[in-house]
Amino acid sequence: MRMLQRTGMRRPLAALLLALGLLLSGCGLGQQPHISLGEVPAYSGAPYVELDGNQPAFTEADMEAEPFESYAPLDLLGRCGTAYACLSPELMPEEERGSIGQVKPTGWHTVRYDFVDGQYLYNRCHLIGYQLSGENANERNLITGTRYLNVEGMLPFEEQVADYIRETGGRVLYRVTPIFEGNDLLAAGVEIEALSVGDAGEGVCFHVYCYNVQPGVEIDYATGDSRPAEAASADEGGAVQYVLNTRSKRFHRPDCASVDDISPSNRQDYTGSREALTARGYKPCGSCAP
Numbered sequence: 098m099r100m101l102q103r104t105g106m107r108r109p110l111a112a113l114l115l116a117l118g119l120l121l122s123g124c125g126l127g128q129q130p131h132i133s134l135g136e137v138p139a140y141s142g143a144p145y146v147e148l149d150g151n152q153p154a155f156t157e158a159d160m161e162a163e164p165f166e167s168y169a170p171l172d173l174l175g176r177c178g179t180a181y182a183c184l185s186p187e188l189m190p191e192e193e194r195g196s197i198g199q200v201k202p203t204g205w206h207t208v209r210y211d212f213v214d215g216q217y218l219y220n221r222c223h224l225i226g227y228q229l230s231g232e233n234a235n236e237r238n239l240i241t242g243t244r245y246l247n248v249e250g251m252l253p254f255e256e257q258v259a260d261y262i263r264e265t266g267g268r269v270l271y272r273v274t275p276i277f278e279g280n281d282l283l284a285a286g287v288e289i290e291a292l293s294v295g296d297a298g299e300g301v302c303f304h305v306y307c308y309n310v311q312p313g314v315e316i317d318y319a320t321g322d323s324r325p326a327e328a329a330s331a332d333e334g335g336a337v338q339y340v341l342n343t344r345s346k347r348f349h350r351p352d353c354a355s356v357d358d359i360s361p362s363n364r365q366d367y368t369g370s371r372e373a374l375t376a377r378g379y380k381p382c383g384s385c386a387p
């Protein structure tokens with residue numbers, strides 16, 4: 098009895114240590130290490146950049162593969178790993194895609210911005226697009242991606258591959274890896290490699306990194322939280338809260354005693370820079386010295 102109890106205690110501990118080790122090493126089960134973010138230039142207006150001279154890193158053995166598809170298990174934070182397939186016409190779906198709304202990938206938020214195409218900031222992005230392998234609501238194949246990543250970043254590459262397979266009936270090695278920084282729940286971007294096998298890459302050959310960004314939105318990759326970029330830059334530009342007396346043209350700190358004496362008709366709460374206020378002719382209160 099005592100022995101049983103002891104082993105019962107040790108096993109979870111061993112599992113926990115193993116789990117921690119995997120977590121800290123940053124490698125999920127069954128995942129090979131891929132590019133690190135240090136190798137990728139910062140986003141500068143284009144939805145993707147080429148990596149390694151646009152050459153994918155498939156091996157000779159990869160190129161002899163029969164059609165297959167594999168999806169790495171979710172890691173301990175519930176994040177997707179590499180999705181890898183040797184795509185061929187027989188893997189392509191014949192049915193329309195069904196609902197995927199029940200899958201909640203890490204970093205998921207249902208949030209809208211008027212200026213985003215389709216309004217929703219985030220889409221459930223297939224790592225290997227539905228049109229290529231027919232994988233629908235597979236949680237190992239869906240990440241939280243911006244509309245921009247989905248449509249401007251990944252879709253053109255996916256369509257290039259789909260067109261090639263439809264037109265030639267040939268096979269394409271296709272490997273998609275979401276890249277997370279540390280323990281972030283939202284991927285910083287997605288690495289995509291593709292190579293048409295039968296013609297040694299004549300038809301399809303690329304190795305790119307697509308940015309999981311949305312122009313006009315500032316994203317916290319640790320959580321997936323977001324806010325309009327204007328609000329972010331206003332903060333950085335020194336936006337502060339003041340209380341204005343629109344009659345005397347003085348401005349105060351919100352906690353200034355004089356604020357209580359301002360008649361409601363002359364009082365205005367203001368958030369913005371001090372410079373903008375003084376440019377409008379406002380002078381700082383002498384007692385709270387804002």
Ligand SMILES: [Zn+2]
Pocket residue numbers: 348349350353354355356382383384385386
């Ligand atoms: Zn004051």
